[in-house]
Structure formats: structure tokens, C-alpha cells
Amino acid sequence: MRKRLSQGHILGILQEIRDGESEINVCRKHNVSSTSLYRWKKQYWTDVPEIERQLKLKEEENRILKAILADKEFEIYRLKAMGRNTIVTLV
Secondary structure, three states: OOOOOOHHHHHHHHHHHHOOOOHHHHHHHHOOOHHHHHHHHHHHOOOHHHHHHHHHHHHHHHHHHHHHHHHHHHHHHHHHHHHHHOOOOOO
16 A cells, blocks of 8 residues: 655654664654655755755744734624624714
8 A cells, every 4th residue: 555655754754764763663663665765865865954944934834824814814703793783874
């Protein structure tokens, strides 16, 4: 069965190897082949710090956007509530 791991998960696996865990144990632990591990090392090994930095920036941007969305939704709710409670008189 073929499964696709996220970039964050792959970076975590590579970080375990950087921290001194043997490649064989990491492959067994995460149920991946040594071929996949070799391919990931070739693709991500030099870029790990840069990719992690970009990932953190995206997570921070996502957090900020969620806060903005919550503020806008509250503003819409407040305006709708104000509209229901006001009496409009035509002169």
C-alpha cells in the first residue's frame, strides 16, 4: 500500500537521522523504504533549515489570517445585531 507523507513529516524523519538515529531504525519506525529515505535526503537534506523556516512562516501567516477572519466574522455578527435592534424612522 502506497502512502504519501507530508513535507513536514518527511522533514521530521530526516531530523531524526540528523539527531543521530540510525537510518535502518528510522525506516522501520516510520515504515518507509531505504529508497524513499535516500530520495528524500537527496531532495531535502540541504534545504531542511530553509524549508523549516518557510513552514514556520506559513504557519504564522495562517494564524494571523485566522485571527483576521474571526474579527471580520464578529464584525458582521455585530452589525447584524445592531440592525435588528435599531428603529428606523422616516421623516
